[in-house]
Amino acid sequence: MLSLLRTIWLVFLHLFHKKATIEYPEEKIPLHPRYRGRIVLTRDPDGQERCVGCYLCAAACPVDCIALQAAEDENGRRYPEFFRINFSRCIFCGYCEDACPTYAIQLIPDVEMAEFHRQDLVFEKEDLLIDSEGKYPGYNYYKIAGITAGVKETGQGANEEPPVDVHSLLP
Amino acid sequence: MTVFQHILIVLGVLFVLLTIAAGLIWVERRLLALWQDRLGPNRAGPLGIFIVVADTLKLFFKEDWIPPFADKWVFVAAPAIVVASVLMSFVIIPFSPVIVIADLNVGLLFFLAMSSLGVYSIVLGGWASNNKYSLLGALRGASQMMAYEVFMGLSLMGVVMLTGSFNLQDIVAAQRSMWFIVYQPLGFILFFIAGVAETHRLPFDIPEAESELIAGYHAEYSGMKFGMFFIGEYLGITLISAMTVTMFFGGWLGPGFLPPWFWFGGKTAIFIGLFILLRASLPRPRYDQLIGFGWKLLLPLVLANLLVTGAVALLLKK
């Protein structure tokens, strides 16, 4: 009997406790920098698209919501001709980010993407591309890659020795 | 008092009661939320009070469905009975020295009779729904009411002994020197428990018991018919709170700088809050525990209370 009264009293005291409610539009939860929210396509330090159209993200996506078409420019640099993410199906698992070899696709802490029409949740490349290097500043895939692709001269890349002249006898 | 004044009082009381019953939708949600460390509905209108409008509109626009297997007329009548019987009980409550609709000399008996009639709505509603969960709820409601009705009346008899009258104005007037809660603390506790059971509020909402019986006797109801049960429940809370105040807490008595109806309303509001606090804090007992609790513990207690009160009253008279 006394325990019941104690319960009632303790519940009454909750009137003065701090409330757990976050009043959303005015007040927002702090999202961690690595929170998996809206997906963006980042650029390398030269302002070029990082994506090389390798389809790995599309293959990794468990709900198949990424569609893209790879293309190649005159220098042999690959890029996606179109890149489409259907956010009405995306489950924000982040597998695409894990799969991407060039850090191009990244999930950012933004969750405010509600729309009235489902079709508005299909994002095209121009909606996805941002003018930033995202979480990996300074990383430039084509500076490390084995091909020149108009980004560097042979032997000029990072961690790359100048080419050896096989006709010369000198070391 | 002229006839016109009287009609004015009747309409005024009816209007205030229905407003309170509707407003309790909001009060209950806000209070429950606060006691659960939430904020509750606070968006529509100032402090979220317009949730009442939204909820009522929703109830009005829902399909008012009568199941084909139901006993149509009884099904329709049942929700009206609960509201009517509770509203009838308010007739005898003195809200202030002048605001009382019928100053019956058997007021208390009238209240007990009317609150017992409320059980018909549960039984008939559950029976007419022709649904086994509803029927179980109705059965439970009937036996629970039976058990708690008995000592609800008996717990008030102590007060009647002290006053020597069934008239509620007399009872209030008799508390001028001291509230009856001082002489009848056990009577108050027993009456309040019986009141919670009578209005089948949590923790005694056995006839509804969502987890076992879906919604018990009103499982088949929708739209405004369900709304009637809803309003009936809130009116019942108000009624029991008002009765508690009248019987044990001096009714409209209070320091003279504020009008009597204010004191009455304020005290009633505290008890309404207590009802909601009980809902927020206590779990629902098992059905047999509830009935056993009523017959085996509370009934002997209330009889002992009656015996002692009677003996003391006799001693003091000598």
Ligand code: SF4
């Ligand atoms: S986060 Fe998951 S579901 Fe969304 S696009 Fe990437 S892989 Fe697909």
Ligand code: SF4
């Ligand atoms: S975003 Fe990354 S994984 Fe997807 S196609 Fe482009 S480079 Fe490949």
